[in-house]
Amino acid sequence: MEHIVIIGNGISGISLARHVRKNSDKKITVISAETDYFFSRTALMYVYMGHMKFEHTQPYENWFWKKNRIDLLKGFVTKVDHENKTLLLNNSKSFSYDKLVIATGSKPNKFGWPGQDLKGVQGLYSKQDLDDLEANAPNNKVCKRAVIVGGGLIGIEMAEMLRSRNIPVTFLVREDSFWNGVLPSGESKMINEHILEHHIDLRLSTNLDKILADENGKARAVVIKETGEEIACDVVGLTAGVSPNIDFLKDSGIELSRGVKVNRFLETNIKDIYAIGDCAEQHEAIGSRRPIEAVWYTGRMMGETLAQTICGNPTEYKPGHWFNSAKFLDIEYQTYGWVFAGGPARKEYEEHFHWRHPKEKICVTIAFNKDTKEFLGINTFGIRMRHEVFDRWLTEKQDVDYVINNLEKANFDPEFYKHFEKDILSAYKNNLQTA
Amino acid sequence: MSNKLNHSMSLATPDAQDISTKQKIALAIGLIGLFILVLALFNVNFPNKGLFLTLSLGLITIGTVVYSRDAYLTKVKGIKNDGVWFKSISSRGAWGWAVGVILTIFYIVLYFYPQYLGLGKNGEANTGLISLFDPLSNLLSGRSASQWFVYGTLYTVAIFAFGYKFILKYRHNRYEQIRTISVMFFQLAFAFLIPEFMYRMNSNLPYYDLKSVWPLNYYIFDEWSVKGFLSNGNIGLALIIFGILSVFVITPILTYKFGKRWYCSWVCGCGGLAETAGDSFRQLSSKKMSAWKLERWLIHVVLVFSIVMTVGMVYTYLDNDGTKYWLTKGVFISIVIGFLTLVFAAVLYFKGKELGKDAKYGAIGFFVIVGLLLVMHFTGTTDEIFFIKGRKLRSAYGLYIGSIFSGVIGTGFYPILGSRSWCRFGCPMAAILGFQQRLFSKFRITTNGGQCISCGNCSNSCEMGIDVRAYAQKGENIVRSSCVGCGVCSAVCPRGVLKLENDSLEGRINPTEILLGNDVDLMNLVNKK
Numbered sequence: 001m002e003h004i005v006i007i008g009n010g011i012s013g014i015s016l017a018r019h020v021r022k023n024s025d026k027k028i029t030v031i032s033a034e035t036d037y038f039f040s041r042t043a044l045m046y047v048y049m050g051h052m053k054f055e056h057t058q059p060y061e062n063w064f065w066k067k068n069r070i071d072l073l074k075g076f077v078t079k080v081d082h083e084n085k086t087l088l089l090n091n092s093k094s095f096s097y098d099k100l101v102i103a104t105g106s107k108p109n110k111f112g113w114p115g116q117d118l119k120g121v122q123g124l125y126s127k128q129d130l131d132d133l134e135a136n137a138p139n140n141k142v143c144k145r146a147v148i149v150g151g152g153l154i155g156i157e158m159a160e161m162l163r164s165r166n167i168p169v170t171f172l173v174r175e176d177s178f179w180n181g182v183l184p185s186g187e188s189k190m191i192n193e194h195i196l197e198h199h200i201d202l203r204l205s206t207n208l209d210k211i212l213a214d215e216n217g218k219a220r221a222v223v224i225k226e227t228g229e230e231i232a233c234d235v236v237g238l239t240a241g242v243s244p245n246i247d248f249l250k251d252s253g254i255e256l257s258r259g260v261k262v263n264r265f266l267e268t269n270i271k272d273i274y275a276i277g278d279c280a281e282q283h284e285a286i287g288s289r290r291p292i293e294a295v296w297y298t299g300r301m302m303g304e305t306l307a308q309t310i311c312g313n314p315t316e317y318k319p320g321h322w323f324n325s326a327k328f329l330d331i332e333y334q335t336y337g338w339v340f341a342g343g344p345a346r347k348e349y350e351e352h353f354h355w356r357h358p359k360e361k362i363c364v365t366i367a368f369n370k371d372t373k374e375f376l377g378i379n380t381f382g383i384r385m386r387h388e389v390f391d392r393w394l395t396e397k398q399d400v401d402y403v404i405n406n407l408e409k410a411n412f413d414p415e416f417y418k419h420f421e422k423d424i425l426s427a428y429k430n431n432l433q434t435a
Numbered sequence: 436m437s438n439k440l441n442h443s444m445s446l447a448t449p450d451a452q453d454i455s456t457k458q459k460i461a462l463a464i465g466l467i468g469l470f471i472l473v474l475a476l477f478n479v480n481f482p483n484k485g486l487f488l489t490l491s492l493g494l495i496t497i498g499t500v501v502y503s504r505d506a507y508l509t510k511v512k513g514i515k516n517d518g519v520w521f522k523s524i525s526s527r528g529a530w531g532w533a534v535g536v537i538l539t540i541f542y543i544v545l546y547f548y549p550q551y552l553g554l555g556k557n558g559e560a561n562t563g564l565i566s567l568f569d570p571l572s573n574l575l576s577g578r579s580a581s582q583w584f585v586y587g588t589l590y591t592v593a594i595f596a597f598g599y600k601f602i603l604k605y606r607h608n609r610y611e612q613i614r615t616i617s618v619m620f621f622q623l624a625f626a627f628l629i630p631e632f633m634y635r636m637n638s639n640l641p642y643y644d645l646k647s648v649w650p651l652n653y654y655i656f657d658e659w660s661v662k663g664f665l666s667n668g669n670i671g672l673a674l675i676i677f678g679i680l681s682v683f684v685i686t687p688i689l690t691y692k693f694g695k696r697w698y699c700s701w702v703c704g705c706g707g708l709a710e711t712a713g714d715s716f717r718q719l720s721s722k723k724m725s726a727w728k729l730e731r732w733l734i735h736v737v738l739v740f741s742i743v744m745t746v747g748m749v750y751t752y753l754d755n756d757g758t759k760y761w762l763t764k765g766v767f768i769s770i771v772i773g774f775l776t777l778v779f780a781a782v783l784y785f786k787g788k789e790l791g792k793d794a795k796y797g798a799i800g801f802f803v804i805v806g807l808l809l810v811m812h813f814t815g816t817t818d819e820i821f822f823i824k825g826r827k828l829r830s831a832y833g834l835y836i837g838s839i840f841s842g843v844i845g846t847g848f849y850p851i852l853g854s855r856s857w858c859r860f861g862c863p864m865a866a867i868l869g870f871q872q873r874l875f876s877k878f879r880i881t882t883n884g885g886q887c888i889s890c891g892n893c894s895n896s897c898e899m900g901i902d903v904r905a906y907a908q909k910g911e912n913i914v915r916s917s918c919v920g921c922g923v924c925s926a927v928c929p930r931g932v933l934k935l936e937n938d939s940l941e942g943r944i945n946p947t948e949i950l951l952g953n954d955v956d957l958m959n960l961v962n963k964k
Contacts, residue, residue: 040888040891051517051520052891056891301885384883384931387884387885412881414934
């Protein structure tokens with residue numbers, strides 16, 4: 001019986017294991033050094049905030065794995081020997097495979113800041129990071145202030161977590177507005193306001209210079225690069241993005257760049273070794289997607305796809321239209337298709353229509369081709385949209401007028417919610433007249 | 436280890452998640468209100484009972500209102516679940532167990548020892564707690580209070596005070612607000628005021644909470660009840676016809692259109708209390724597969740019991756002689772068996788395939804009921820069914836299901852089993868509505884394509900113990916007989932994945948293996964299999 005070994009029990013590795021089991025009788029082993037069972041990484045924040053307990057982040061009950069004959073092995077793979085098709089576990093035990101899948105995910109970025117390895121300095125990615133945060137910042141007496149470095153999705157989540165325990169938070173953002181490399185300015189500004197509303201000390205256009213230690217080797221303050229200001233703190237959160245967690249593959253012969261290089265079949269340069277999820281890097285980007293996509297659902301999709309290939313139905317990884325979602329404190333965000341804030345990704349034909357509610361934190365940005373009127377994508381804040389409808393409209397290449405006139409069909413807000421399609425439509429018409 | 440599991444065992448400061456000074460004052464105000472009730476319970480004779488009753492209920496309400504305003508209005512609107520699993524009371528800590536024990540004792544006394552609450556025996560005047568409620572009862576219906584009046588009043592106050600809290604907690608969510616206003620209205624008007632006024636108009640009419648439908652009000656077809664209605668002319672006849680229409684006509688139509696939520700989380704009193712006072716405990720319901728299996732057995736056993744019991748009760752007071760009245764024992768049993776057979780055959784014909792293995796269990800249930808009814812018909816006498824007194828069967832049901840299950844366990848165990856253990860494991864009405872919802876309803880919770888991140892907030896907050904995430908992460912709509920449509924899973928979802936809606940029956944149940952967003956060919960390949 002062919003033995004499929006998967007390194008990593010995150011969403012991509014587990015999706016793969018489940019689908020291989022559905023389609024075959026192969027022996028499956030999932031190796032992880034992080035936790036005994038698969039859990040939802042994106043839910044770690046809710047454990048710290050007390051919305052859930054850690055076991056609630058586990059989507060399958062513990063009996064599930066045995067019942068489905070998916071062997072779980074706790075251990076750290078220190079070496080891959082592809083010539084003998086073996087792994088070295090914890091530097092001691094040898095373990096053989098027939099097909100190997102690397103699904104080791106990411107690790108938080110560190111940019112060589114002085115003091116980045118002190119006690120009390122941490123990222124927020126793994127279960128261990130959550131345990132560290134619980135130890136470093138159990139309450140606002142032990143942690144009198146936390147400084148978060150990096151204005152992205154994890155940064156704002158970490159700020160929300162700490163605020164839930166009334167810990168004062170200073171939030172250092174390199175850009176001049178929150179996440180404006182991704183969000184168009186109107187949206188980014190609205191989130192700035194919302195961050196302040198939550199009593200978070202938001203510092204825009206601010207970089208970290210260094211982290212200072214106390215006599216015990218624990219972080220006691222950060223120094224701001226621009227002003228030299230020293231901010232006393234007990235915890236420093238490093239949330240400046242993530243990168244593939246592949247250090248253990250350095251001399252394995254597997255082709256690496258930032259991530260593990262794979263083709264569209266998710267195969268590496270070495271036969272019978274594959275990579276999926278956050279740690280996989282496409283030779284060439286697919287559409288406007290990045291070569292490395294550290295997104296929950298792409299990890300899942302790569303797992304689903306590779307399972308087909310492994311079970312004898314070679315299948316290319318072909319993600320459909322881009323979509324994503326997130327929540328910034330109390331504001332839900334969804335995106336379908338592409339809305340580029342700026343930079344090289346935004347072509348000169350991409351024009352935006354932006355509508356924002358006069359009082360509430362609700363807004364919409366619709367991107368379209370100003371020459372052909374083709375609808376390109378939408379960002380919504382505080383309004384839920386139906387994935388299926390936008391996926392269809394993008395496939396049909398609907399024009400922007402159609403989309404705005406039919407916006408109600410895509411609404412996914414709970415019943416009795418106020419609708420804003422009329423306001424959006426009239427703003428759009430006014431906009432056309434003035435433009 | 437999971438975080439923060441080592442609860443402080445100290446009752447004084449259960450957790451470091453401190454509450455504000457204003458909240459402490461509010462708690463004190465509410466506790467003073469409660470304390471007045473406790474004093475009355477221990478026979479402190481208050482001089483002006485009306486005044487002290489007003490004071491007590493007023494203080495409880497004001498305390499809850501002030502507390503809620505400080506808890507929610509001081510913050511930006513949004514999901515407010517911080518620390519739910521840290522707080523002793525809402526995570527089966529020392530406070531949770533203490534409240535559970537107190538509530539359980541209260542229910543035991545209420546159902547079985549009302550004299551300790553001060554109920555006057557044999558027409559004597561009330562004392563203690565119940566006498567404190569005499570002025571209000573006199574005002575409404577012109578008679579002295581009973582333990583049920585006390586209970587009804589406290590119940591209504593709880594739904595109002597905690598309903599207000601719930602509305603503030605979900606002030607960004609109009610579905611939750613409107614639904615809560617609805618349960619507050621139905622509790623006050625239908626369960627509390629109208630029956631009292633009906634008594635005032637016609638004191639011979641049996642108590643009838645119009646919104647309570649058989650088999651939830653299992654006593655409506657009892658002999659005393661039916662006779663009570665029928666001896667009161669047209670109004671009584673109208674009420675009993677309304678009772679029958681509720682079960683067989685009104686309920687199925689509304690459930691078809693809106694799902695069982697129209698009743699369970701918009702109208703029902705048990706649901707009303709669970710959604711308001713019980714909201715802090717919703718996350719405690721078990722999501723294990725084993726709990727689901729237990730649920731399906733238990734609730735259907737109760738349903739079978741309630742059907743057989745009701746039919747048996749009606750059977751005992753019907754006649755064998757067709758010349759006096761057309762509805763004889765034989766005709767009645769034939770009608771019941773005929774109706775059940777019709778329903779069973781129709782379900783099997785239209786939905787047999789979809790039900791698969793469940794059809795087998797349905798068949799077992801059907802034949803058990805029919806078998807029992809036949810045994811009853813051929814062995815029963817005027818007052819004995821199954822060789823025991825019909826009354827005994829009826830009182831056993833009243834005791835074990837009506838009192839112990841729905842009251843003592845259903846509500847007393849809120850802080851241990853979650854807020855809906857009665858609705859989930861025991862309520863025969865929920866079983867019937869759930870059956871309709873699963874098979875013939877436009878209602879479902881739609882899953883939004885590939886947006887789910889498996890975080891588990893939805894499952895965690897499901898009071899009915901549905902593992903919502905198991906469906907959402909597969910891109911599958913949630914069509915479950917137990918879903919009461921409270922909408923909280925949709926509210927807490929951080930990615931906008933879930934929407935309660937009534938839509939066409941086609942595509943309502945959509946099992947998928949590959950979610951929207953992945954390559955279309957792959958989706959077809961895997962899903963078509």
